[in-house]
Amino acid sequence: xxAAVFDYSRAESLDEVLAILSDAGGEARIIAGGQSLVAMMAxxxxxxxxxxxxNHVEALAGIGTTSxxxxxxxxxxxxxxxxxxxxxxxxxxxxxxLPHVGHIQTRNRGTIGGSLAHGDPTAEILLTAMAxxxxxxxxxxxxxxxxxxxDFGLGPMQTAAADDECLTEIRFPIPPLGLSIGTVVDEISxxxxxxxxxxxxxxxxxxxxxxxxxxxxxxxxxxxxxxxANPVEAALLGxxxxxxxVAGAARLLDPLLDPESDVQASAAxxxxxxxxxxxxxxxxxxxRALDRSQNQTKGDLT
Amino acid sequence: xSRKISxxxxxxALEAVVEPRLTLVDFLRDQAGLTGTxxxxxxxxxxxxxxxFDGAPIRSCLMFAVxxxxxxxxxxxxxxxxxxxxGVLQDSFWETHALQCGYCTPGMLIAAEGCCRAIQxxxxxxxxxxxxxxxxxxxxxxxxxxxxxxxxxxGVSNR
Amino acid sequence: xxELSMTGPSNRRFVSVKRRPKEDGRFISGxxxxxxxxxxxxxxxxxxxxxxxxxxxxxxxxxxxxxxxxGVVAILDGAALAAVSNPLANAVHTPGVRCYSLxxxxxxxxxxxxxxxxxxTRTLAEDAAELIEIDYEALPFVxxxxxxLDPTAPPVHAAHGSNVLYHRTFTWGPVAExxxxxxxxxxxxxxxxxxxxxxxxxxxVVAEWDAGAEILEVWASIQMPSYGEQIxxxxxxxxxxxxxHYDVDVGGSYGxxxxxxxTVLAGFLARKLGRAVRLVEDRLENMVGGDMHGPDREFRVxxxxxxxxxxxxxKLRVREDVGGHxxxxxxxxxxxxxxxxxxxxxxxxxxxAIAVSTNKTGQTAVRGFGMSPTNVAIExxxxxxxxxxxxxxxxxxxxxxxxxxxxxxxxxxxxx
Numbered sequence: 104x105x106a107a108v109f110d111y112s113r114a115e116s117l118d119e120v121l122a123i124l125s126d127a128g129g130e131a132r133i134i135a136g137g138q139s140l141v142a143m144m145a146x147x148x149x150x151x152x153x154x155x156x157x158n159h160v161e162a163l164a165g166i167g168t169t170s171x172x173x174x175x176x177x178x179x180x181x182x183x184x185x186x187x188x189x190x191x192x193x194x195x196x197x198x199x200x201l202p203h204v205g206h207i208q209t210r211n212r213g214t215i216g217g218s219l220a221h222g223d224p225t226a227e228i229l230l231t232a233m234a235x236x237x238x239x240x241x242x243x244x245x246x247x248x249x250x251x252x253x254d255f256g257l258g259p260m261q262t263a264a265a266d267d268e269c270l271t272e273i274r275f276p277i278p279p280l281g282l283s284i285g286t287v288v289d290e291i292s293x294x295x296x297x298x299x300x301x302x303x304x305x306x307x308x309x310x311x312x313x314x315x316x317x318x319x320x321x322x323x324x325x326x327x328x329x330x331x332a333n334p335v336e337a338a339l340l341g342x343x344x345x346x347x348x349v350a351g352a353a354r355l356l357d358p359l360l361d362p363e364s365d366v367q368a369s370a371a372x373x374x375x376x377x378x379x380x381x382x383x384x385x386x387x388x389x390x391r392a393l394d395r396s397q398n399q400t401k402g403d404l405t
Numbered sequence: 406x407s408r409k410i411s412x413x414x415x416x417x418a419l420e421a422v423v424e425p426r427l428t429l430v431d432f433l434r435d436q437a438g439l440t441g442t443x444x445x446x447x448x449x450x451x452x453x454x455x456x457x458f459d460g461a462p463i464r465s466c467l468m469f470a471v472x473x474x475x476x477x478x479x480x481x482x483x484x485x486x487x488x489x490x491x492g493v494l495q496d497s498f499w500e501t502h503a504l505q506c507g508y509c510t511p512g513m514l515i516a517a518e519g520c521c522r523a524i525q526x527x528x529x530x531x532x533x534x535x536x537x538x539x540x541x542x543x544x545x546x547x548x549x550x551x552x553x554x555x556x557x558x559x560g561v562s563n564r
Numbered sequence: 565x566x567e568l569s570m571t572g573p574s575n576r577r578f579v580s581v582k583r584r585p586k587e588d589g590r591f592i593s594g595x596x597x598x599x600x601x602x603x604x605x606x607x608x609x610x611x612x613x614x615x616x617x618x619x620x621x622x623x624x625x626x627x628x629x630x631x632x633x634x635g636v637v638a639i640l641d642g643a644a645l646a647a648v649s650n651p652l653a654n655a656v657h658t659p660g661v662r663c664y665s666l667x668x669x670x671x672x673x674x675x676x677x678x679x680x681x682x683x684x685t686r687t688l689a690e691d692a693a694e695l696i697e698i699d700y701e702a703l704p705f706v707x708x709x710x711x712x713l714d715p716t717a718p719p720v721h722a723a724h725g726s727n728v729l730y731h732r733t734f735t736w737g738p739v740a741e742x743x744x745x746x747x748x749x750x751x752x753x754x755x756x757x758x759x760x761x762x763x764x765x766x767x768x769v770v771a772e773w774d775a776g777a778e779i780l781e782v783w784a785s786i787q788m789p790s791y792g793e794q795i796x797x798x799x800x801x802x803x804x805x806x807x808x809h810y811d812v813d814v815g816g817s818y819g820x821x822x823x824x825x826x827t828v829l830a831g832f833l834a835r836k837l838g839r840a841v842r843l844v845e846d847r848l849e850n851m852v853g854g855d856m857h858g859p860d861r862e863f864r865v866x867x868x869x870x871x872x873x874x875x876x877x878x879k880l881r882v883r884e885d886v887g888g889h890x891x892x893x894x895x896x897x898x899x900x901x902x903x904x905x906x907x908x909x910x911x912x913x914x915x916x917a918i919a920v921s922t923n924k925t926g927q928t929a930v931r932g933f934g935m936s937p938t939n940v941a942i943e944x945x946x947x948x949x950x951x952x953x954x955x956x957x958x959x960x961x962x963x964x965x966x967x968x969x970x971x972x973x974x975x976x977x978x979x980x
Contacts, residue, residue, distance in 0.1 A: 105687040111425035142448035441594020481594035507591030508815025
């Protein structure tokens with residue numbers, strides 16, 4: 104398990120990254136955290152001729168926020184995002200997802216953008232981005248384009264990024280103000296830190312009367328890329344997320360799924376578990392949102 | 406194709422010429438002569454190759470040495486105190502026999518060291534408490550004075 | 565009998581005295597000495613080309629491009645090795661079964677080693693391994709032991725004439741009479757699935773031929789006492805010309821690390837090339853071709869018990885899926901013979917052992933040399949028999965444990 108020969112280039116600026124990508128004609132790969140890429144190179148499943156190291160491009164790291172959107176630059180470490188107070192406050196679903204990503208040691212190197220660009224279909228960051236309908240920004244020497252995450256993830260290890268494009272940032276919408284938010288990221292995996300067999304991400308926003316006014320749902324592991332569960336969301340908005348309603352609505356996920364059988368689990372198992380986990384996660388997120396609003400009320404009284 | 410790199414390993418400045426495809430763990434073991442860091446799964450899962458990279462634990466099998474140019478690393482050999490005696494974390498692993506075959510122990514120590522550094526900012530995370538023995542060793546570090554409570558075997562010095 | 569005092573001040577050096585394990589000192593300081601830490605002057609490295617087929621005939625091996633790569637020292641295939649070494653021993657009489665470190669003429673499982681490349685570094689050896697072109701003719705294969713028993717199934721070892729490598733029935737006591745006289749009987753099937761234990765340190769070996777002393781020096785991740793003997797047998801050199809350095813630290817094994825084929829290969833090359841040769845499996849080699857699988861058995865169990873609820877007789881039929889190479893299976897089927905009733909006193913026992921070859925990875929001595937599956941079969945029989953006896957509900961567990969005690973061998977039989 105030793106990588107094939109490649110040339111290494113440590114870029115200092117985004118322009119430099121884009122210039123090398125443009126010149127390389129598809130033979131260059133960007134390395135950010137490298138937590139998947141280096142293993143693939145060691146197994147010689149990936150063999151780029153040029154490796155462009157973007158870890159020293161300052162413009163590609165950092166977290167910014169506006170009133171509606173949190174922007175995470177692609178080379179922001181997963182560990183940095185995990186510790187970020189901005190993300191904890193404004194993208195609670197991502198904060199809930201990050202502890203599921205690999206191990207502490209891999210999160211210390213791994214980046215938010217690198218995980219998305221790698222395109223692993225069960226990666227939690229992609230799942231979260233899909234639930235929240237995040238937007239990605241791709242840059243090349245030809246310019247910049249924005250893509251909805253659903254248009255970015257095309258299939259397992261396949262993204263819409265062209266060979267000469269660099270993912271520069273990801274924009275996550277902030278949940279509406281005035282609602283009590285509850286989040287759950289749950290997954291089944293052979294062991295902690297391992298790849299998920301099936302995963303779900305749920306963000307619930309309840310108003311003061313306990314009515315669901317905001318719902319963001321996605322499931323992974325039962326389709327070539329994670330799916331946003333739009334019909335389930337539509338069916339439950341405006342309800343109190345009662346158990347029977349949730350169980351019924353979660354079944355609307357089923358037609359969106361297209362699972363395949365592999366050594367980890369059968370297609371039928373993935374389908375059944377995705378629907379069941381989604382229902383359970385919605386109820387747990389609802390309870391968390393209710394707890395939060397009660398605690399806030401108590402806090403107000405004292 | 407080979408490149409010259411300058412890095413700090415266990416506080417000492419090093420210069421080396423490396424092929425870009427040389428992983429950090431192979432560099433540490435074969436070129437820097439620090440064989441305490443071990444190769445286990447070779448794809449970032451087992452943790453045996455963990456080292457501190459700029460103070461935070463990482464998998465040294467998932468990095469190329471050339472990427473470490475300009476950075477600082479700590480390996481298990483660097484966990485000793487400044488006077489060369491065993492670090493308190495190492496000593497507490499010994500005291501509680503927090504190992505079996507010892508192969509992944511350097512990675513365990515680095516993970517625990519990273520954890521101890523992290524909890525200066527916030528409480529210990531759940532993942533640091535998965536193994537009951539290791540979970541005994543880490544608190545033991547805080548209890549142990551610099552003098553061990555059990556005698557070391559005869560002939561084994563505090564190297 | 566000496567009276568033991570359980571109280572009073574202890575003046576013992578070890579018992580009840582808290583001490584630190586001696587070996588921990590080197591492990592917590594990073595100064596352990598594992599096989600990957602062994603460096604010999606001029607040491608060469610092996611990488612392997614492995615089979616992508618479960619069964620295939622090797623038609624040709626093209627090594628020119630690989631040999632032309634700078635840093636490549638030698639390339640060895642199975643035909644060349646088989647011409648000058650003995651088949652690896654499997655301790656059971658299996659005529660026509662000849663397994664070597666490298667596949668000769670045919671491959672028998674995915675991951676089987678076909679060609680060894682020796683180079684100045686492991687990386688260069690892997691580069692060269694990629695350049696070797698092997699032409700295979702795919703052959704029919706069988707991966708199910710039951711199917712492999714069919715006389716029309718693809719033969720794994722054609723020269724053996726059958727996929728049955730071993731078939732023997734052992735009988736102790738009047739089994740037929742005991743079954744005929746006891747109306748209380750039950751039978752069931754049980755499967756012990758194949759396991760693939762993964763040591764955190766892969767198997768590795770460094771071999772060096774001391775030409776002056778005519779001794780093969782071997783440093784390996786090994787604990788096995790018969791290691792040197794098996795190597796000398798395969799290499800055709802006297803046992804006293806193999807010096808295994810058992811002081812090398814071992815990073816986990818549980819019987820998984822046997823490493824005979826690794827050591828024979830490295831030892832042969834070290835002697836031939838006159839330089840130290842290292843073969844440390846990478847994780848891919850370890851998980852596919854390292855021959856580190858555990859037993860893979862189907863049991864048919866029958867027990868006959870008397871009106872007091874004591875087991876009188878037991879029949880065990882076990883079919884072992886050996887895989888493509890005879891490593892520790894089928895030999896491991898013999899271990900249960902020494903403990904066939906477990907801890908119980910059973911009047912008569914029949915044990916029928918069948919070892920079948922298939923196109924799967926071979927086995928090694930995972931955890932207790934093949935005894936664990938038999939223990940599971942025996943203990944499952946005791947559990948099922950007790951439930952069958954009418955023992956259900958909350959008190960079942962305690963009755964089962966008391967049944968175990970009542971069936972346990974009388975201590976006096978052991979002279980205690």
